[in-house]
Amino acid sequence: xxxxxxxxxxxxxxxxxxxxxxxxxxxxxxxxxxxxxxxxxxxxxxxxxxxxxxxxxxxxxxxxxxxxxxxxxxxxxxxxxxxxxxxxxxxxxxxxxxxxxxxxxxxxxxxxxxxxxxxxxxxxxxxxxxxxxxxxxxxxxxxxxxxxxxxxxxxxxxxxxxxxxxxxxxxxxxxxxxxxxxxxxxxxxxxxxxxxxxxxxxxxxxxxxxxxxxxxxxxxxxxxxxxxxxxxxxxxxxxxxxxxxxxxxxxxxxxxxxxxxxxxxxxxxxxxxxxxxxxxxxxxxxxxxxxxxxxxxxxxxxxxxxxxxxxxxxxxxxxxxxxxxxxxxxxxxxxxxxxxxxxxxxxxxxxxxxxxxxxxxxxxxxxxxxxxxxxxxxxxxxxxxxxxxxxxxxxxxxxxxxxxxxxxxxxxxxxxxxxxxxxxxxxxxxxxxxxxxxxxxxxxxxxxxxxxxxxxxxxxxxxxxxxxxxxxxxxxxxxxxxxxxxxxxxxxxxxxxxxxxxxxxxxxxxxxxxxxx
Numbered sequence: 001x002x003x004x005x006x007x008x009x010x011x012x013x014x015x016x017x018x019x020x021x022x023x024x025x026x027x028x029x030x031x032x033x034x035x036x037x038x039x040x041x042x043x044x045x046x047x048x049x050x051x052x053x054x055x056x057x058x059x060x061x062x063x064x065x066x067x068x069x070x071x072x073x074x075x076x077x078x079x080x081x082x083x084x085x086x087x088x089x090x091x092x093x094x095x096x097x098x099x100x101x102x103x104x105x106x107x108x109x110x111x112x113x114x115x116x117x118x119x120x121x122x123x124x125x126x127x128x129x130x131x132x133x134x135x136x137x138x139x140x141x142x143x144x145x146x147x148x149x150x151x152x153x154x155x156x157x158x159x160x161x162x163x164x165x166x167x168x169x170x171x172x173x174x175x176x177x178x179x180x181x182x183x184x185x186x187x188x189x190x191x192x193x194x195x196x197x198x199x200x201x202x203x204x205x206x207x208x209x210x211x212x213x214x215x216x217x218x219x220x221x222x223x224x225x226x227x228x229x230x231x232x233x234x235x236x237x238x239x240x241x242x243x244x245x246x247x248x249x250x251x252x253x254x255x256x257x258x259x260x261x262x263x264x265x266x267x268x269x270x271x272x273x274x275x276x277x278x279x280x281x282x283x284x285x286x287x288x289x290x291x292x293x294x295x296x297x298x299x300x301x302x303x304x305x306x307x308x309x310x311x312x313x314x315x316x317x318x319x320x321x322x323x324x325x326x327x328x329x330x331x332x333x334x335x336x337x338x339x340x341x342x343x344x345x346x347x348x349x350x351x352x353x354x355x356x357x358x359x360x361x362x363x364x365x366x367x368x369x370x371x372x373x374x375x376x377x378x379x380x381x382x383x384x385x386x387x388x389x390x391x392x393x394x395x396x397x398x399x400x401x402x403x404x405x406x407x408x409x410x411x412x413x414x415x416x417x418x419x420x421x422x423x424x425x426x427x428x429x430x431x432x433x434x435x436x437x438x439x440x441x442x443x444x445x446x447x448x449x450x451x452x453x454x455x456x457x458x459x460x461x462x463x464x465x466x467x468x469x470x471x472x473x474x475x476x477x478x479x480x481x482x483x484x485x486x487x488x489x490x491x492x493x494x495x496x497x498x499x500x501x502x503x504x505x506x507x508x509x510x511x512x513x514x515x516x517x
Contacts, residue, residue: 004358005165005355005356005357005358006356006357006410006411008164008165009161009356009414010410010414011164012160012164014417014418014419016157016160017157017415017418017419018153018154018156018157019072019073019154019419020072020151020152020153020348020352021070021071021072021151021152021153021154021323022070022071022072022074022077022149022150022151022152022344022348023067023068023069023070023071023077023149023150024067024068024077024081024147024148024149024150024339024344025065025066025067025068025147025148025150026065026066026067026081026147026148026331026337026338026339027058027063027064027065027066027145027146027147027331028063028064028066028097028098028099028145028331028338029060029062029063029064029097029098029103029104029143029145030062030063030064030092030095030096030097030098031062031095031096031097031098031104031462031465032094032095032096033094033095033096034105035096035104035105035458035459035461035462036104036105036106036107036111037060037062037103037104037105037106037111037112037113037143038062038095039062039111039113040062040095041061041116042057042061042115042116043091043092043093044493045091045489046064046087046088046091046489047488047489047490047491047492047493048117048118048489048492048493048495048496049115049116049117050117050118050120050122050123050126050492050496050499051492051493051495051496051499052488052489052492053067053069053488053492054066054067054068054069054084054485054488055067055084055087055088055488055489057115058115058142058145059114059115059130059133059139059142059143060112060113060114060115060139060142060143061113061114061115061116062112062113063115063142063143063145064088064097066081066084066085066088067084068080068081068084070150070152074341074344074345074348074423075341077344078337078339078341078344081337081339082336082337082472082475083477083481083485084485085097085336085337085472086472086473086475086477086481087477087481087482087485089468089469089472089473090472090473090477092469096462096465096466096469097465097468097469098145098461098462098465099331099333099338099461099464099465099468100145100199100200100331100333100457100461100464101144101145101146101199101200101230101232101330101331102144102200102202102203102204102207102231102232102457103143103144103145103203103204103207104204104458104461104462105204105206105458106140106143106204106206106207107206108140108209109134109138109139109140112139112140112142112143114127114130114131114134114139115127115130118496118499118500119500119503120496120499120500120502120503121503121505121507121510121511122308122309122499123496123499123500124282124507125285125507125510125511125514128282128283128284128285128511129285129291129292129294129295130142131281131282131283131284132283132284132285132291132295133295134283135274135283135284136271136274136284140207141237143207144232144237145331146232146327146328146329146330146331147329147330147331147338147339148325148326148327148329149325149326149329149339149344149347150303150323150324150325150326151323151324151326151347151348151351152322152323152324155171158171158174158175158178159171161178162174172319172320173320175320175321176252176253176302176316176320176321177252177253178355179302179321179323179324180250180251180252180253180256180302180321181354181355181359182324182351182354182355182359183250183300183302183324183354184250184251184359184360184361184362185353185354185355185357185359186299186300186324186326186351186354187250187299187300187362187367187370188362188370189350189354189404190299190300190328190370190374191373191374191376191377191378191381191388192350192377192400192401192404193326193328193329193347193350194229194230194233194328194374194377194378194381195229195377195381195397195401195434195441196346196401196431196434196441197329197330197332197343197442198228198229198230198233198330198377198378198381198441198442198443199229199230199330199331199332199333199442199443199445199446200228200229200230200231200232200233200237200330200443200446201224201225201228201229201230201231201443201444201446201447202218202222202223202224202225202231202446202447202450202456202457203215203222203223203224203231203236203457204221204222204456204457204458205220205221205222205223206221207236208223208236211236213236215231215236218447218450218456218457219456220456221456221457221458222450222456222457222458224447224457225379225380226382227379227380227381227382227383227386228378228379228380228381228382228443229377229378229381229382229441229443230328230330230378230443231378232330233299233328233330233374233378234375234378234379235379246259246263246289246290246296248260248263248296248298250300250362251361251362253302253316253317253320253321256302256316257313257316257317260290260293260296260313261313263288263289263290263296264286264288264289264290264291264292264293264313265288266288266289267287267288267289268287268288268289271284271287271288271289272287274287275287282507282508282511285511285514285515286515292311292312293311293312293313294312298327299326299327299328299374300324300325300326300327300328301324301325301327302316302321302324302325303316303321303322303323303324303325304316304319304320304321304322304323305322309514311517314517324351326347326351329343330442332442333442333446333461333464334442334445334464335468336468336471336472341427342426342427342430342431343427345423345424345426345427346427346428346430346431348424349408349411349412349415349424349427349428350408352411352415353407353408353411356411357407369389372389373388373389373390376388377397381397381443382438382441382443382444383397384396384397384398384438388400398435401435402432402435405428405431405432405435408428409425409428411424412424412425412427412428413425
């Protein structure tokens with residue numbers, strides 16, 4: 001019998017382990033003092049949303065996205081994330097940074113401003129892409145926020161791992177194959193993350209005004225799922241019918257990029273009927289199933305840092321997978337920065353185990369079962385009678401979760417022995433506590449906190465957001481960090497101005513070239 005990957009890994013020495021490289025992209029809405037989505041422009045003190053390396057916007061002008069650099073420890077990541085939060089909070093005036101994934105009070109699509117990035121061709125392309133999302137899916141879905149967790153392992157580890165496995169590929173191809181190995185197991189187990197970290201069981205009534213849904217009434221302005229873990233990742237959140245036909249394959253890089261590329265070049269009749277222009281205004285990049293790769297919604301993505309004007313597919317094909325992006329994480333409304341230390345450490349443990357465990361390719365029938373497990377936990381994960389399909393049989397969700405967490409114990413012990421301390425065992429225990437005390441899962445904590453306060457989603461999240469803002473504004477800010485953020489803001493504005501001055505190609509021609517590339 002071939003030696004297991006876990007056994008091979010456990011034979012490594014502490015000096016062979018280069019540690020995790022990690023980063024977070026954290027979204028959140030700017031809202032006014034009454035808890036309504038902000039209609040003000042992106043604050044100039046925060047620099048250019050187009051070119052700032054740490055502070056940008058996602059779909060909406062009101063939807064901030066804060067980005068950490070690549071960090072080599074959980075402590076440095078959280079410190080970096082807190083620094084950028086402090087800087088943002090100090091420049092929001094009387095606005096508030098919304099602490100939850102499901103949005104504040106809205107008044108239909110028209111109340112959600114689409115992000116602006118200036119007059120450069122790249123800036124206009126980003127805006128037109130978002131216009132395309134609006135005409136395809138509406139703006140409401142795009143007001144939802146989340147945290148994306150990025151993880152990679154250093155090349156030193158990959159070289160030793162390749163040698164230990166006796167693999168003869170190029171390092172680029174080996175790493176890509178190994179990251180897809182990890183992704184396949186992530187897809188098998190991602191339901192567990194929704195159980196442990198789903199934190200959006202309720203939403204403001206304005207989000208579903210005029211929409212049919214199966215939620216229960218919490219109070220006059222709040223609906224909720226009594227057993228839901230994450231409405232954000234359910235049918236009311238990120239989804240669309242056109243993408244359900246894509247069958248994006250996560251088995252290997254070549255099939256992944258090929259199926260994505262096909263979607264970008266496959267016309268969709270409903271989008272063709274809309275067209276790409278409304279008068280002189282561009283309202284879509286194209287009329288295909290996807291305008292660009294980023295339009296594809298998935299819980300995980302293989303990623304490669306792109307050069308300016310380079311497409312993600314081109315970067316992946318040219319240089320291989322660089323890191324993986326976990327996209328299914330709700331914001332933790334109890335945390336001032338949306339994520340926690342034990343969560344980050346557990347994700348490291350969870351993702352490494354996905355790499356080390358057996359990971360056969362996923363066929364169509366397994367793909368359907370995995371999707372069903374994920375959807376069931378999202379909608380009904382706190383129901384103790386829920387059963388998931390695992391290993392060809394139905395298993396109670398609690399039993400399935402306990403089994404997966406038990407399998408992580410030896411790995412947690414090994415990592416702790418290498419780096420010293422007990423961070424990974426503590427992170428694992430924090431998740432096990434959620435199974436023995438179901439009231440500790442974030443989704444249950446949210447509904448309990450709202451009930452205890454006698455507040456609906458809108459009022460409770462606004463109160464939590466104000467508390468986080470006060471905490472961060474009162475914390476001391478290192479003068480060097482403040483100066484660094486002020487420098488980045490000023491330089492980003494200068495860079496945007498240079499880009500706009502340098503563009504001479506009409507946007508229509510630029511877009512044609514972009515689509516042909």
